[in-house]
Amino acid sequence: MLYRGAYNFLCKTSPITSKLTCRRPLRISAYLKQHEQKLIINMNEAFLRHDHESETFDISFRFVNAEFRIDRQFNFSRKVNSTVSNLLLRINTNIGKALNSKKNKRKSKHSNSQEVVPEECQSALMLHGSPIDGEVPWESLLKEDITNLVLVISGRQYIIKYNFPWIENITLAKCMLAGFPTYPVKFETLYTNRTESTFTWFKNDKSQSTAQNWQEIAQGYIYTPQIMDIGHKLKLQCLPQNNGKTGPVFEVESVSHVEAGPGHCPFETRHLFTSNKLTGECFRVTSYNILADLYTDSDYSRDVLFPYCPPYALDIDYRKYLILKELIGYNADIVCLQEVDKKVFDNDLLPTLASLDYDGVFNRKGGSVTEGLATFFNIHRFQKLDFESAILGENVDLEGFNVVWESIKNEKMKERFLCRSTALQATTLLSIDNPSEILVAGNTHLYFHPDADHIRLLQGYYALLYVHRVADAAKKKYPNHNVSIMLCGDFNSSPDSGIYQLMCEKHIPSDYKDWKSNEEEALENISLSHDLSFASACGTPQYTNFTVGFADCLDYIYYQTDRLKVEQVIPMPSDDELTQHTALPSVVFPSDHISICADLKWNNTI
Secondary structure, three states: OOOHHHHHHHOOOOOOOOEOOOOOOOOOOHHHOOOEEEEEOOOEEEEOOOOOOOOOEEEEEEEEOOOOOOEEEEEEEEEOOOHHHHHHHHHHHHHHHHHHHHHHHHHHHOOOOOEEEEEEEEOEEOOOEOOOOOOOEHHHHHHHOOOOEEEEOOOOEEEEEOOOOOOEEEEEEEOOOOOOOOEEEEEEEEEOOOOOOEEEEEEEEHHHHHHHOEEEEEEEEEOOHHHEEOOOOOOEEEEEEEOOOOOOOEEEEEEOOOOOOOOOHHHHHHHHOOOOOOOEEEEEEEEOOOHHHOOOOOOOHHHHHOOOOOOHHHHHHHHHHHHHHHHHOOOEEEEEEEEEHHHHHHHHHHHHHHHOEEEEEEOOOOOOOOOEEEEEEEEOEEEEEEEEEEEEHHHHOOOOOOHHHHHHHHHHHHHHHHHOOOEEEEEEEEOOOOOEEEEEEEEEEEEOOOOOOHHHHHHHHHHHHHHHHHHHHHHHHOOOOEEEEEEEEEEEOOOOOOHHHHHHOEEEEOOOOHOOOOOOHHHOHHHOOOOOOOOOOOOOOOOOEEOOOOEEEEEEEEOOOOOOOEEEEOOOOOHHHHHOOOOOOOOOOOEEEOEEEEEEEOOOOO
């Protein structure tokens, strides 16, 4: 079934690439007009912006002349080694041109009127009420306290606000779906604290042909359009703030209307088990491979990998709204994500989740791969003490692993291991509710190839040693704390593989079948052991990956059973839900993986 909102989104895409159709770059003025952006500067303010390492500075102000109906923002960029008179002359010239243009138009309407030469626009720069010598270079002023600088233009005073919060660009999404969160897909600012700033949402009155009648509907960085918003445009107004300083208001209107969403998604049923936020000794963990745009934006993915999924539902500009709604609804305290595009982390996940009191870390995979791992945590539940990451193929000298590595004689296998882009991250978190507890949250995504069980075994062993080393360092640094380990991720390994046995049974013998998953790279006389008591928090669901070509359990939250215990496992989707649209991804499942989620509890006290 093709839902109306999804159909409208599809109609906006190119039939060949399924990507949003791009136009050639617009000039700034045209861009602002197209996106209906407006910066509202008070008439008595001028905003001066300068980075101390920059050779230029910028100044902006709003000039109003009621007689000639001028209401215009002027922006100037000058070199710091230029003089005060250099800027003042430019201001005089530009405002003079604006006045002349208006007067010439008025003269042309009254051809018999006597030509009047406009009075020259005069400007000055004042400090403590006294004019500043025009030959003074700006670089000397910018090194001093310029809080008392005033710009005077045609007798009107403009108080200069130096490095106040400033918005350079806000862009709203091209597609807004009822029932799914929307937010600025671009939020480019200077000297601005997003969490301190004020965001107000409006929708237009459809009955007004001019669409200028706006009704306030919500406040906050995120807004979830309602059914009654379908067919309306949205407007976002932002008042940037930072440490008590307030910049000019910035407004932006959406280029499209709110559309109908895909209806009920299976993860919303799972949200019934996570509607509460945990407190005290319990915390909730989610692990999710969200399917990177890198692997969906190609003819191969559309025609071969996921031919059953409509192209619009593969587009990251559609999927990211489902991903965010799903993650937000879990109310998790720790979220470990795999296959995270860098642009999605920067523009969507981090700013949106930060507005809900999460902090996050990201690191790319090795080589030229643009996707990687991200770990988020609720700042009211955990404090980040440390963060480390590694590309496994670039750090085989890890203590403990180097012994195994040196005993491997198969050079072909070694070369394959070294060429992998597999990444690992470890975030050391202090529990705020239980300050004696520290958790090392590991996150990884192991190599995927079907004939690489031996590679994954070594990668899994590496990951264990790595998080163990991080935990040992935390114990030394914080001797009065309990330190627990958790290792989440997409392990690309089913429960009957060596990875699961390595994690849960602590040992892989030298004759284990996985060592010969590729005959040319077979390993001999290699055994692995560790001393961590691990179990899978969500057990072994039938599926955590579900496509037409493959379906099995690949994702796990491994936890230390002597330090933590499981309080609740969030139920997985039913077979009927998974097959409703053939397989994953689909219009209601944004990834080919299914998120796993569990509530854990501290199992020890000092």
